[in-house]
Amino acid sequence: MQMAELSGRTGVPVPTLKYYLREGLLMPGVPTSATRSTYAQEHVERVRLVRALVETGGLSLASARAVVLALDAPVKRALDILGTAHEALPAPGSEHPESAEVADLVTELGWQVERRAVARHSLSAALEATAQAGVPVGTEELRRYARAAQTIAEVDVQSAAAAPDLTHMLRTVVVGTVMIDPVLSALRRLAQEHVTVSRLAP
Amino acid sequence: MQMAELSGRTGVPVPTLKYYLREGLLMPGVPTSATRSTYAQEHVERVRLVRALVETGGLSLASARAVVLALDAPVKRALDILGTAHEALPAPGSEHPESAEVADLVTELGWQVERRAVARHSLSAALEATAQAGVPVGTEELRRYARAAQTIAEVDVQSAAAAPDLTHMLRTVVVGTVMIDPVLSALRRLAQEHVTVSRLAP
DNA sequence: TGACATTGGATAGTTCCACTATCACCATGG
DNA sequence: CCATGGTGATAGTGGAACTATCCAATGTCA
Numbered sequence: 435m436q437m438a439e440l441s442g443r444t445g446v447p448v449p450t451l452k453y454y455l456r457e458g459l460l461m462p463g464v465p466t467s468a469t470r471s472t473y474a475q476e477h478v479e480r481v482r483l484v485r486a487l488v489e490t491g492g493l494s495l496a497s498a499r500a501v502v503l504a505l506d507a508p509v510k511r512a513l514d515i516l517g518t519a520h521e522a523l524p525a526p527g528s529e530h531p532e533s534a535e536v537a538d539l540v541t542e543l544g545w546q547v548e549r550r551a552v553a554r555h556s557l558s559a560a561l562e563a564t565a566q567a568g569v570p571v572g573t574e575e576l577r578r579y580a581r582a583a584q585t586i587a588e589v590d591v592q593s594a595a596a597a598p599d600l601t602h603m604l605r606t607v608v609v610g611t612v613m614i615d616p617v618l619s620a621l622r623r624l625a626q627e628h629v630t631v632s633r634l635a636p
Numbered sequence: 637m638q639m640a641e642l643s644g645r646t647g648v649p650v651p652t653l654k655y656y657l658r659e660g661l662l663m664p665g666v667p668t669s670a671t672r673s674t675y676a677q678e679h680v681e682r683v684r685l686v687r688a689l690v691e692t693g694g695l696s697l698a699s700a701r702a703v704v705l706a707l708d709a710p711v712k713r714a715l716d717i718l719g720t721a722h723e724a725l726p727a728p729g730s731e732h733p734e735s736a737e738v739a740d741l742v743t744e745l746g747w748q749v750e751r752r753a754v755a756r757h758s759l760s761a762a763l764e765a766t767a768q769a770g771v772p773v774g775t776e777e778l779r780r781y782a783r784a785a786q787t788i789a790e791v792d793v794q795s796a797a798a799a800p801d802l803t804h805m806l807r808t809v810v811v812g813t814v815m816i817d818p819v820l821s822a823l824r825r826l827a828q829e830h831v832t833v834s835r836l837a838p
Numbered sequence: 839t840g841a842c843a844t845t846g847g848a849t850a851g852t853t854c855c856a857c858t859a860t861c862a863c864c865a866t867g868g
Numbered sequence: 869c870c871a872t873g874g875t876g877a878t879a880g881t882g883g884a885a886c887t888a889t890c891c892a893a894t895g896t897c898a
Contacts, residue, residue, distance in 0.1 A: 436873085437873085438874085447858080448874090449858050450856085450857060450858080452876085453857060453858085455876095456877095457856095465875095467864085467866085467874095468864070468865080468875080469863080469864045469873095469874055469875045469876085470864090470865065470866080470875075471874085479770055482768045482769065482770070483769050483770055485768070486765045486766070486769035487769065488856095490728065490729070490762055490765035490769075491769075495856070495857095496855095512836065513836055513837075516828060516829060520825060520829075526692065526818065527692070543830075545829075545830035546830050546833045547826050547833075548829070551825075551826065551829060553825035553826045556818070556822040556825070560692055560815070560818040560819040560821075560822050561819060563688045563691065563693075563815060564688070564811075564812075564815040564816065564819060566684045566685075566688045567684065567685050567688035567689065567692075567811050567815050568681055568685055568807065568811060569812055569815065575791050575794075575795055576819075578787070578791045579788060579791060579816070579819065579820060579823055580823050580826075580827070581787075582787045582788045582791075582820075583820060583824045583827040584827040584830070584831065585783075586781060586824055586827065587828040587830070587831045588831055589777050589784075590824070590828055591831045591832055591835065593777055605770065605771060606771050607828075609766075609770065609771040610771055611824075611825065611828070613762070613765060613771065614766065614773070614781070615821050615824075616728065616758070616765070617759065617762040617766060617773065617778075617781065618785060618820065619762075620755050620759035620762050621781055621782050622785045622789055622792070622813075622817075623722060623755035623813065624742065624749050624753065624756065624759060624785070625747070625782070625785045625786040625788065625789035626789040626792055627718060627747075627749045627750070627753060627755070628786070628789070629786065629789045629792075629793045630715075630718050632748055633793065634715055635715075638844085638845075639844080639845065639846090640844075649886090649887080650844095650845095651886075651887050651888070652886060652887080654846080654847085655887085658847090659885095669845090669895085670846080670893060670894075671847090671892080671893045671895090672893090672894070673845080673846075690885095696884075696885095697884075697885070697886095698884090839898100840898090841897090841898085842895100842896085843895085843896080843897100844894080844895075844896095845893085845895090846891100846893090846894105847890105847891090847892100848889100848890085848891085849889085850887100850888080850890100851886105851887080851888070851889090852886080852887070853884100853886085853887095854883105855882105855883090855884090856881100856882095857880105857881080857882090858879100858880080859878100859879080859881085860878085860880090861876105861879100862876095863874100863875085863876095864874080864875080865872100865873090865874080865875100866870105866872090866874100867869105867870105867871100867872090867873105868869105868871100868872105
């Protein structure tokens with residue numbers, strides 16, 4: 435397969451594929467001559483992955499590149515996978531200091547989370563922003579959200595554990611972490627409607 | 637308070653405030669002369685809300701405007717609030733057709749959700765994109781995510797129900813729907829680490 | 839009173855991102 | 869053998885979100 439067919443199968447225009455090549459989002463094909471290369475199924479999958487990350491996951495091209503680079507790197511131990519994944523993913527508010535509220539939450543729930551985990555900063559920043567927006571999250575609500583997040587994480591980890599090898603496991607964790615967020619967001623809105631309707635019109 | 641002080645209190649530069657004024661994101665102050673207006677606390681709150689929606693919620697300025705317009709409109713019945721909120725919020729993939737998988741999920745869980753609810757399309761699009769990214773969500777996983785989403789939605793609805801009046805209720809629902817997503821995302825990553833660590837190193 | 843800063847309103851310019859177009863040159867296949 | 873399509877390089881486009889400049893009118897303070 436060469437460029438035109440890759441374009442046809444993915445729905446991405448040729449100039450854009452060239453751009454992705456330049457930007458390191460798509461690995462080069464195998465050159466068959468000075469001016470020709472062929473591409474394989476893995477290129478099709480890569481392009482589809484990039485588009486999914488960008489369009490649905492809301493990543494910038496730069497973040498998408500970090501993700502695919504992480505996927506290409508070899509994996510040593512299962513324990514490293516989550517760290518690699520969370521490093522490769524964009525962490526909004528990573529420069530925000532951790533709030534006491536977050537520290538309390540983590541210890542109170544007995545969660546085993548590194549003191550320097552970026553997600554602590556992200557959570558602090560998100561809570562701060564929510565308060566700035568005029569609708570602060572109460573302690574009790576936060577606790578209930580956290581418990582729901584834990585059941586979600588258990589599903590995540592089980593799915594990842596079902597992967598046949600470490601490479602697939604990394605892929606499941608990285609891609610899942612990015613792509614399931616929109617799924618959860620849509621499910622939440624659906625559930626909001628159900629809960630509201632069943633309360634007001636039982 | 638005039639423009640310079642509004643800028644000082646919010647940390648937003650004066651030219652940007654003028655821009656927000658032009659774009660209808662910030663309501664005009666009360667003019668005290670041909671070339672001067674004064675701003676009040678509500679303006680400070682509005683600016684902070686807009687910045688929170690844009691920076692943390694990830695909304696475009698256009699979406700943020702739709703949100704603040706919705707907040708300014710009067711509310712008639714509590715039942716309309718969720719509809720108003722979901723209309724004002726951006727719905728990724730709203731043009732995507734609803735998949736059979738989503739229809740099945742909703743009926744199977746007994747969720748009372750309008751046939752034409754946009755969240756159905758958003759969910760279909762998100763699931764499709766996840767599959768395109770090479771990590772499809774299994775039926776069983778989806779069901780478990782959905783149940784977790786329902787507990788989250790119950791917290792959402794309870795928080796909203798605690799509002800003193802319909803205006804505050806609308807505010808809680810709209811802002812909460814946008815701003816809690818990042819909170820949940822961060823909680824999920826924290827929980828992933830906890831679950832992983834307690835599995836691998838019990 | 840007069841110097842100076844600030845405001846509102848208008849218009850134009852900048853930066854970044856994600857493409858998209860064009861060009862010159864080359865290789866293959868019918 | 870030459871039209872078709874590929875390659876790499878360079879340049880251009882369009883949208884979003886600011887940012888800068890200018891102006892005349894108006895406050896503020898020495």
